Amino acid sequence: MIIGLKDIARLFSISIVTCCAVFVCTMFLNYNIDLASVDSSALTMAGRAIYQAQVSMGKITVAVTGGCLGVTSAILLVFYIKNYIDTHGKELGILKAMGYSNISVARYFWVFGFSVLFGCAAGFCAAYAYLPNFYAVQNADGFLPDISVQFHFVLPLSLVVFPALAFCAFAVLYAYLKLKSPVLDLMHERRQIKVKNGGDSAKERSFLQSLKRATLKSKKVLAFFIAFAAFCFSAMVQMSISMVDLASQTFAWMILMIGLILAFLSLLLSLSEVVKGNSKTIAMMRVMGYDNAACSNAVLGAYRPFACIGFIIGTLYQYGLLKMVTTFVFSDVADMPAYDFDWFSLLITLVAFTAVYELAMVFFSLRIKRMPLKSVMAE
Numbered sequence: 001m002i003i004g005l006k007d008i009a010r011l012f013s014i015s016i017v018t019c020c021a022v023f024v025c026t027m028f029l030n031y032n033i034d035l036a037s038v039d040s041s042a043l044t045m046a047g048r049a050i051y052q053a054q055v056s057m058g059k060i061t062v063a064v065t066g067g068c069l070g071v072t073s074a075i076l077l078v079f080y081i082k083n084y085i086d087t088h089g090k091e092l093g094i095l096k097a098m099g100y101s102n103i104s105v106a107r108y109f110w111v112f113g114f115s116v117l118f119g120c121a122a123g124f125c126a127a128y129a130y131l132p133n134f135y136a137v138q139n140a141d142g143f144l145p146d147i148s149v150q151f152h153f154v155l156p157l158s159l160v161v162f163p164a165l166a167f168c169a170f171a172v173l174y175a176y177l178k179l180k181s182p183v184l185d186l187m188h189e190r191r192q193i194k195v196k197n198g199g200d201s202a203k204e205r206s207f208l209q210s211l212k213r214a215t216l217k218s219k220k221v222l223a224f225f226i227a228f229a230a231f232c233f234s235a236m237v238q239m240s241i242s243m244v245d246l247a248s249q250t251f252a253w254m255i256l257m258i259g260l261i262l263a264f265l266s267l268l269l270s271l272s273e274v275v276k277g278n279s280k281t282i283a284m285m286r287v288m289g290y291d292n293a294a295c296s297n298a299v300l301g302a303y304r305p306f307a308c309i310g311f312i313i314g315t316l317y318q319y320g321l322l323k324m325v326t327t328f329v330f331s332d333v334a335d336m337p338a339y340d341f342d343w344f345s346l347l348i349t350l351v352a353f354t355a356v357y358e359l360a361m362v363f364f365s366l367r368i369k370r371m372p373l374k375s376v377m378a379e
Contacts, residue, residue, distance in 0.1 A: 011112060013269050014076045015119030020258050021069035022123030022159050027134050028058035029155060030127070034135075034147045047143040054138060057325065064321070069262075070163075072228060073116065077167060078174055079221050081112055083273075085178050093183045102179040109175035113168030120160040137250045208294065211281070212302040219277055222270045226303045227310030229266035232259045233353045234314030241345040242322055267357070271364045274299060282368055296365040307357055315346060 032055055040051050085092060095105055131149045139146065216223060236259020243252040275282070278299045285295050319341055326339040 011080060011115035013265050014073055014080070014115045015122070016261060016265055017069050017073045017076065018116050018119030018163070019123035019126070020262060021066055021073070022120045022163075023127045023130075024065045024258070025062045025159055026124050026127035026155060027131060028061050029159075030131060030149070030152060031135060031138060032058040033152050033155075034150050035144075038145060038147065044143070050141070050143045060325070072262075073167070074170065075221065075224060077112060077116075077171055079225075081109060081171060081175050082178065082221075084112075085175070092179065096179070096183050102176050106172050106176035106179055109171045110168040111171075112175075113164065113171040116167040117160065117164035120163055124156055124160050133250070208298045211285075211298045215274070215278060215281075215299055215302045219274060222274055222277075223303055223306045225266045225270035227306040227313075229263045229270065230307040230310030230353065230357070231314035231317070232266065233263035233356070234311040234349055235259065235318040236263070236314075237349045237352065238315065238342065238345045239318040239322065241348070242318075242339065242342055264356075267360055270303070271300065271360055274303065275364050275367055292365060292369040295368050296361070299368070300361055300364060311350070311353060315349075 035051070035055065038051065040048055043051060092105060096102070128149075128151075135147065135149060138144075236255050240252040240256035240259065243255055282295050282299060285298070286292075290298075322339050
């Protein structure tokens with residue numbers, strides 16, 4: 001079994017997601033550990049309120065960020081392993097036919113989990129480099145005593161080593177379960193999409209609608225990534241606008257950059273895989289006389305409702321999270337501004353996301369148009 005550089009390069013998206021997760025978790029966990037050395041009883045009433053609020057905020061941020069991005073990384077890993085097995089089924093089937101056991105082949109898939117180690121290590125190092133600035137921002141009002149950045153050995157173990165080992169084991173286990181398929185099923189590699197036509201009176205419309213449903217059915221996980229891209233863009237952009245008043249511009253920029261990176265990464269990954277995975281279907285449609293607009297709408301347009309759902313969930317999520325934080329976590333902090341739903345930031349975010357999403361659709365529609373029929377059908 002050969003896992004080439006191209007296959008490893010595709011895992012870069014997992015590294016980026018885990019890097020963002022560990023970057024945020026390292027900052028808040030390290031700050032909370034160092035903050036625990038402060039004697040809260042010696043603080044003023046305002047200082048104690050800030051102290052408790054920052055400890056609670058750190059716990060919420062780590063739980064939400066680590067949990068959400070950890071699940072996303074696991075789904076990405078499953079997607080890449082499944083995609084590798086589907087596209088290299090012939091080679092894997094031959095190995096099984098030669099007598100190699102499932103576990104003897106699956107153990108090499110630990111390489112897919114190695115991308116987590118790279119991402120976690122990069123996020124941890126970047127966080128430690130930024131920690132002095134983060135500590136200064138956290139105590140910008142001077143209610144707490146100055147604390148210096150300390151290195152805690154438990155953090156690289158829990159945020160870098162253990163997650164990397166867990167994901168490597170998870171990759172081997174998932175590959176082992178997928179390789180339990182019969183040899184002949186593996187050697188089919190790509191499964192054909194079956195499309196049922198409707199009645200003769202609406203034949204073309206029924207075909208295109210059926211193709212949309214079949215595209216979604218064959219690439220279900222990509223619907224999650226497109227919804228996740230919209231979720232990240234909606235939640236993080238609106239949250240960053242609110243953070244200018246609620247926290248600081250530093251927090252606003254940090255949230256904005258992480259949100260945009262995750263949104264663009266998920267969107268480009270999912271749309272490129274949609275086009276790649278349906279290349280033969282698109283080629284056959286063009287042979288049958290369908291124009292580029294019809295091909296793009298049948299393949300790419302099937303995922304547009306999921307982008308809308310993700311955007312709505314992201315809007316509700318950021319409002320609920322910020323409302324909870326300002327109402328409960330920072331309720332005792334003096335001069336904390338009240339938070340209400342910001343319709344203006346929603347409008348800005350909606351216009352920006354619509355423009356970005358439709359530009360991405362146009363870009364990948366042009367890729368469909370330029371797709372050479374001869375090379376696709378020769379695969």
